[in-house]
């Protein structure tokens with residue numbers, strides 16, 4: 001059973017590509033920052049190289065690199081979950097996290113936007129209302145996020161659920177999961193939708209397989225699709241355990257009907273996929289509750305049907321993880337990689353090359369000065385040599401003269 005359940009982690013390979021790419025880009029920007037600050041010090045400290053225009057340019061590059069380094073640090077993959085209240089959005093998130101973190105119960109309704117994410121390196125699990133400093137216990141989540149509680153937060157609030165990285169593999173791969181109030185509420189919160197959800201890499205529409213997709217859900221997704229060009233959209237027909245058990249002999253028929261309606265929604269009404277084959281791969285029939293029960297050890301004897309539904313849940317998890325990593329790699333890092341290349345080319349053309357010319361000019365000038373000096377020294381040497389020769393001759397003349405004088409005196 002455990003190997004059957006753990007096969008779900010196969011989805012992690014593409015997610016680790018995102019983490020690896022992030023580390024690599026961070027290294028590139030860190031190197032660029034060191035490189036630029038090295039040049040800044042060189043120019044600032046050297047009177048001969050000082051060039052105010054160059055200094056200004058380098059400072060602009062340095063602050064741009066610093067800003068991108070901060071953005072890179074914050075970059076994570078984001079998945080947003082939508083659907084009518086009680087369709088099982090929180091249950092799907094819990095199943096993906098392998099444990100019941102978000103309140104998910106009959107009658108419970110998530111009242112606000114709820115973001116589950118990995119926390120800072122040493123922090124303990126906690127809940128935090130965005131814009132507020134206070135760290136609250138995880139148990140406060142029930143009251144804060146439940147629409148029926150007196151302490152319920154306003155729908156516009158963003159509640160952050162911070163978990164240690166090691167606790168859930170998905171969070172360790174820098175994935176952020178955004179639970180939303182039911183679509184009927186969310187549809188009224190256009191600004192929140194823009195602020196909290198539109199930067200998601202993947203959107204998951206959680207439907208209730210016991211009923212058909214509602215007009216509100218369709219309308220809501222039309223709005224989402226109109227704001228984004230071809231969002232990555234997945235449809236989960238959740239509570240399939242209940243729906244398929246209602247009339248087991250009709251299971252295939254009901255499934256086909258769901259499939260057809262979802263295909264029409266994705267292709268004709270939302271226009272997010274152009275062909276049926278593509279769209280069909282984005283539609284799943286699952287039971288989030290069963291997936292969670294298998295993962296947290298509450299169900300040790302799954303039936304064949306439960307196992308089949310779990311395999312479908314794993315297929316969903318694998319597909320959306322791949323899509324998430326691919327999309328996030330392109331949208332989050334593509335631009336920063338281009339920026340790094342552009343900055344290096346600009347640095348090379350407008351700063352480094354002229355600087356190298358300047359330095360080599362200075363060296364050449366130095367060399368010329370040295371040759372002059374040698375020449376001057378040579379002249380002086382020759383002068384000295386000439387003088388000493390003359391002196392020697394005079395000395396000889398003098399000694400000859402002396403000898404001559406001495407001989408004269410002796411005579």
Ligand code: GDP
Nearest residue numbers: 086087088089090091104105106239287288289
């Ligand atoms: P949300 O309002 O969309 O976040 O829905 P919840 O996750 O709170 O789920 C509402 C209720 O449906 C809870 O009692 C869940 O345990 C239950 N539930 C969610 N998913 C499933 C499922 O796949 N099968 C069954 N049988 N119950 C589910």
